[in-house]
Amino acid sequence: MKRVNQxxxxxxxxxxxxxxxxxxxxxxxxxxxxxxxxxxxxxxVWGAPDMVFASxxxxxxxxxxxxxxxxxxxxxxxxxxxxxxxxxxKALRPGLVLWAFGAWTMLGYEALNVKAHDRLLAWVxxxxxxxxxxxxxxHLKYRSPFARYFLLVVMSAIYGATGWNKWLHExxxxxxGSVLGLHFLHYHHGSRPLGVWLSSQTWSxxxxxAITVLWEAFFPILILIRRINPIMLVLGFLFHGVLLxxxxxxxxxxxxxxxxxxxxxxxxxxxxxxFLRGRFGSAEVTGxxxxxx
Amino acid sequence: MGDSAxxxxxxxxxxxxxxxxxxxWLQTIQAAFLLGLVVYFxxxxxxxxxxxxxxxxxxxxxxxxxxxxxxxxxVAEARYKDRAGWESIELGELFPSRWGSxxxxxxxxFKKNPRRMRVLGASTCLRLPEEPxxxxxxxxxxxxxxxxxxxxxxxxxxxxxxRCGTRVRLPGGRELxxxxxxx
Numbered sequence: 001m002k003r004v005n006q007x008x009x010x011x012x013x014x015x016x017x018x019x020x021x022x023x024x025x026x027x028x029x030x031x032x033x034x035x036x037x038x039x040x041x042x043x044x045v046w047g048a049p050d051m052v053f054a055s056x057x058x059x060x061x062x063x064x065x066x067x068x069x070x071x072x073x074x075x076x077x078x079x080x081x082x083x084x085x086x087x088x089x090k091a092l093r094p095g096l097v098l099w100a101f102g103a104w105t106m107l108g109y110e111a112l113n114v115k116a117h118d119r120l121l122a123w124v125x126x127x128x129x130x131x132x133x134x135x136x137x138x139h140l141k142y143r144s145p146f147a148r149y150f151l152l153v154v155m156s157a158i159y160g161a162t163g164w165n166k167w168l169h170e171x172x173x174x175x176x177g178s179v180l181g182l183h184f185l186h187y188h189h190g191s192r193p194l195g196v197w198l199s200s201q202t203w204s205x206x207x208x209x210a211i212t213v214l215w216e217a218f219f220p221i222l223i224l225i226r227r228i229n230p231i232m233l234v235l236g237f238l239f240h241g242v243l244l245x246x247x248x249x250x251x252x253x254x255x256x257x258x259x260x261x262x263x264x265x266x267x268x269x270x271x272x273x274x275f276l277r278g279r280f281g282s283a284e285v286t287g288x289x290x291x292x293x
Numbered sequence: 294m295g296d297s298a299x300x301x302x303x304x305x306x307x308x309x310x311x312x313x314x315x316x317x318w319l320q321t322i323q324a325a326f327l328l329g330l331v332v333y334f335x336x337x338x339x340x341x342x343x344x345x346x347x348x349x350x351x352x353x354x355x356x357x358x359x360x361x362x363x364x365x366x367x368v369a370e371a372r373y374k375d376r377a378g379w380e381s382i383e384l385g386e387l388f389p390s391r392w393g394s395x396x397x398x399x400x401x402x403f404k405k406n407p408r409r410m411r412v413l414g415a416s417t418c419l420r421l422p423e424e425p426x427x428x429x430x431x432x433x434x435x436x437x438x439x440x441x442x443x444x445x446x447x448x449x450x451x452x453x454x455x456r457c458g459t460r461v462r463l464p465g466g467r468e469l470x471x472x473x474x475x476x
Contacts, residue, residue: 014312041390050416054464061464142312157334161354179360185437187364188395200440
């Protein structure tokens with residue numbers, strides 16, 4: 001029992017919580033980029049009386065018929081929720097609930113395809129809900145690491161599963177890299193000028209695919225090693241950045257990036273914050289009194 | 294969140310630090326939850342690329358996994374009363390909404406589903422400014438060539454033909470009008 005207590009003490013030692021401030025702002029940006037423009041499609045999609053579908057677990061349209069007005073309300077609810085998350089404090093959790101209700105009612109009604117970044121944002125939102133992000137002045141606080149562990153598990157599952165699926169099911173990721181060159185030419189996901197040009201640079205395919213798969217497959221382990229942790233995140237930032245400019249995958253990069261401030265080891269994050277504050281800020285970090293919300 | 298504890302890696306005095314963590318009773322539950330989550334993701338990973346039950350969908354992650362040497366898009370044509378032949382339709386103008394990754398009607402999950410194609414057919418009949426007698430959809434496919442989007446080896450495959458006026462039911466038992474313009 002003593003060992004269990006020691007293990008729990010070690011596991012749940014408070015960690016610097018300042019990273020949650022950045023996660024909150026970045027979450028709001030990602031959610032807005034993902035759902036903000038839906039308002040322009042209401043007439044064609046959610047408010048349309050003709051193109052209505054039900055599929056798999058998404059069967060809302062069997063129970064109610066969405067009018068354009070209802071769709072505008074739901075979209076407005078989402079935007080209100082995102083604004084509340086941006087505002088923070090006690091508004092954060094109700095904001096997340098409002099956003100989730102609006103977004104997933106619309107996704108569930110549309111029923112065509114819940115995209116990877118829809119699901120990823122839902123997981124990140126769940127983590128944000130149980131995190132200390134609703135507190136003010138988190139740059140002065142140390143909090144339970146539970147939510148960070150939760151996020152580490154989720155992001156490790158996403159990157160790890162993606163990488164190992166590639167490794168185990170498609171040999172060209174490690175032979176000639178042609179799989180990536182061909183994805184750059186996908187009629188919808190690809191076809192961007194830089195991607196099309198890169199597809200002709202066949203010498204670059206194998207290095208890019210091998211690094212991608214190795215990075216994804218070993219992310220769950222390497223992200224936990226403090227010395228390698230920031231390198232993994234820099235590589236991840238570059239990886240998503242390249243995808244953002246070469247392919248059409250929606251705001252996936254922004255959703256992923258929104259988690260990075262808290263995936264960064266909290267000691268390193270705190271050091272980085274202090275360095276930046278000391279360099280560009282006006283006040284000393286250590287001496288600032290904590291304010292209540 | 295209530296128990297105070299020394300932050301890991303911090304050796305200074307605690308009096309000016311606001312440090313708390315989960316209470317002990319909650320720590321056990323949280324640790325069990327995290328363990329359960331790891332097990333869930335591992336089990337779902339085992340199922341990926343084979344049969345995936347509904348409960349596994351939230352944890353399923355596979356992106357751009359397989360080599361895809363061909364590309365495809367969907368075209369549509371309409372036939373009008375008193376006119377010969379099929380006339381091309383600009384589907385993107387009738388159904389302008391896109392995913393980040395293309396028009397909704399172009400997705401393979403859409404094309405493979407006869408029920409969705411039926412609704413698309415009936416909706417196309419209704420959205421066209423002039424009412425046709427029938428609409429048909431074809432998939433145009435070609436082999437990708439590195440470094441270019443040009444292609445000259447197109448093959449086509451019929452997807453679906455819809456006679457306008459055919460009865461089509463929407464989810465919930467509602468019926469699309471069989472004639473007239475957009476409902």
